[in-house]
Amino acid sequence: MDKIALFTQILEQNPADAFTRYGLAMAYAAEGNTDAALTEFNTLIGHNPDYVPAYQMSAQTLVKLGRTEEAATRLHEGIAAANRTNNQHALAEMEALREEIS
DSSP: OHHHHHHHHHHEEEEEEEEHHHHHHHHHHHTTTTHHHHHHHHHHHHHHHHHHHHHHHHHHHHHHTTTTHEEEEHHHHHHHHHHHHHHHHHHHHHHHHHHHHO
């Protein structure tokens, strides 16, 4: 069974599982299926608004697609989540990316 099928099967049992949903989004991104990856990142953030890596990776995906306005919005949201959760490493990386695209 491939990763996407495995993650999908796990999520059928527990749709709010942040780690599995993040894995599914990253698997889609690795395959170049950015639309599906972004959908999964959005779902993950909807279920788990403090899951900081979802903001960071979805913003990076948006930047790669040239969707910098959307990426800037996602970074703004992610920076707020990083501050809420005291995730200084992700905070610094997202601030640097925000500077890079502005």
